[in-house]
Amino acid sequence: MSIGAAAREAGVGIETIRFYERQGLVSQPPRPEGAGMRLYPAATVERVRFIKVTQELGFSLREVQDLLKLWADPSADCADVRDLAVAKLADVHRKIRGLQEIGVTLERLTNACPGNVGLRECPVMDALTSHAGAVTTPESSGGCPNPDGFGTASDGPWPPRPAAAASPGGSRTPDGGLGGYLLGQLMGMRRR
Template sequence: MESLSIGQLAKAAQVNVETVRYYEREGLLPRPARRASGYRRYPSATVTRLQFIKRSKELGFSLKEIAELLALRIDPHSGCADVKRRAEAKLADIERKLTDLRRMRRALTQLVHDCGGEGPSSACPILDTLEGLR
């Protein structure tokens, strides 16, 4: 424990082995150390990195955007002010998503509440709120 094979890593993060290699090609994962045989060896922290990528995707970020998020950590080619500016832009993104999600939640909660669970759906109050969110 401390060094994982690509298969162990993939299993731990619940992704396909091919996906791990794909992310490496795309620069989302650093090229890992290799054994004499050429086999990749990953530090166990890579699991959380993969999970981060996965969850970010579920939140509607593209791989390119995720790469940008990851790049906010260590980038010797940009000043701190630049990092700050980019982080703020991502934050704005996130705030927008949060607002939309809360609106969606509100509409659905309303639907679940109004709908007793009995009778045909034709009797269910129609949720126009869902479309008139903005």
Template structure:
């Protein structure tokens, strides 16, 4: 299987497959007879799917490196994996809270903005720091 086929089979773009190889997330695969083309088998596709799924779940490439190691360590403790997942959950919660705060603040401002042709605008007033309390 060439890289293009591996890409569509795994959901990871050819570009990214080469990149993951370059940074050492996956080891270099075999090449074809002339050594020109990368050749992928079922095991490699499996790896790539793993990576793809982990990316979708929000893990960074570095974290995926750790997960891959654990995946291949038959004696791993499930606690090690769970710890990584829980750190990620905590990070997600922080990020979500930040975005929620932004959303709330913006919605509050937008709710008080006429949104018509008049120039008066509480949103800009807030950004400019000239807000009079409009509660």
């Protein structure tokens, strides 16, 4: 079958199959002698469906490659596949906990925001800009830059300095959680 027919059968686009070929997940059939088109076997459709399902379950392309190797290995044991699935499940539970932490943080931030004050009094913006470490320029703040690089000398630091330094990765704090950082910012905000 053509690549288009294989893609339709597998429920993906042609570019998805080409991407899988470039990643080494699907073999590209040889071009027939002459000017004919490549013909994809039914096994390609089965393999693409397998890749699609594993990705929908959250497996990375590297993990999909490992599963495909196990699938092709007649001596592979079910325990090998189970080990990969158990590791993925643990990863999913870790991500769920992280999303729950973010949800709690966003609830607290939105509950703390009256919604009818200027940006300088907005607790959400205060926590977010503190985390981002954004720096205002003299043009945007209307005054001389503060020697520490935040806000102006006349209005004090704005945006406020982060209470905790970000990790080298940037978006997470040393304790590993953006939500925890923002909660700390929310709890430590000065009363207005």
